[in-house]
Ligand SMILES: Cc1cc2nc3c(=O)[nH]c(=O)nc-3n(C[C@H](O)[C@H](O)[C@H](O)COP(=O)(O)OP(=O)(O)OC[C@H]3O[C@@H](n4cnc5c(N)ncnc54)[C@H](O)[C@@H]3O)c2cc1C
């Protein structure tokens with residue numbers, strides 16, 4: 001039997017890779033820095049996922065349970081890889097918990113870091129407690145507490161969701177689109193309207209990018225849930241002492257608009273993992289211009305710049321869960337093919 005494949009990161013991508021390899025009879029060591037597996041959907045307490053409507057704790061939690069119960073997967077929680085030396089088929093890794101292990105290949109599935117909204121101070125996060133992020137609203141819903149203003153626990157009567165916070169913003173060095181936040185925001189808007197039918201929900205957008213079949217979320221949110229959309233450039237979020245005030249320009253009619261709200265939600269984007277520089281250093285792989293892990297193209301899309309080290313999921317740039325899982329499966333197949341070729345040589 002060949003040496004195990006080392007998978008770093010146990011989010012959707014790493015879990016998919018581990019499941020695929022174990023299913024093919026290949027032993028795996030799965031390392032995650034956190035004490036719980038599941039990546040962002042579990043660690044950040046997402047509620048119902050788009051586009052399936054499944055609860056994250058069931059869908060991704062199910063992947064965690066299957067991997068944790070698989071005898072071919074050795075799970076190491078609360079650990080990082082500190083060194084990784086050798087050649088394809090014969091690597092040695094040292095972990096932060098002192099363990100040393102052999103690996104035939106590695107898959108980096110180290111994901112992303114949520115944009116920290118304090119980097120957009122003019123939009124009120126960190127200044128006003130009722131300016132929150134999509135992640136916080138997901139947690140309010142998934143915990144069963146419901147959507148409430150953090151300042152005093154009241155039910156909001158008016159909510160604004162601001163899209164593209166920390167994405168498509170060259171002023172703060174983030175020119176990428178985070179792909180999924182439009183659809184997530186349409187879904188959150190509908191969930192708020194469902195829980196609080198008296199609450200008015202507005203989505204402020206530059207463009208709506210509910211691409212592919214996700215466009216149904218855009219139409220349904222307007223037609224069935226009466227969510228209102230404003231194409232706007234937002235200047236600032238302030239407070240008059242009672243309400244949050246969103247000021248900007250309606251870019252369709254080219255007029256200034258100032259609207260009061262009880263709660264403002266930042267649809268935060270997906271930054272490169274803040275640890276990518278050190279991960280790239282340990283594994284000897286290249287980063288692309290924005291700091292994501294660089295991957296090969298087309299026929300070798302799971303490859304990194306180092307033979308025997310593969311990559312999958314949001315480690316490579318903003319990705320959806322579906323695409324992260326598909327990339328995890330692809331990286332597993334690429335690693336397995338490499339090991340089989342080595343064994344046959
Ligand atoms: C608010 C919000 C809501 C979203 N909702 C949806 C949705 O409904 N549907 C959808 O398709 N997508 C959604 N997404 C996107 C989704 O979060 C990603 O597609 C998905 O998490 C990517 O999976 P991943 O496994 O690549 O990375 P991650 O989920 O980021 O997992 C990476 C894992 O690697 C671990 N790790 C990181 N660095 C290290 C290290 N150095 N050593 C060891 N372990 C490490 C982390 O602890 C983590 O467990 C949402 C994103 C946001 C921001």
Ligand code: SF4
Nearest residue numbers: 164167177178181182
């Ligand atoms: S998916 Fe929508 S909200 Fe997210 S960055 Fe792209 S355009 Fe902005």
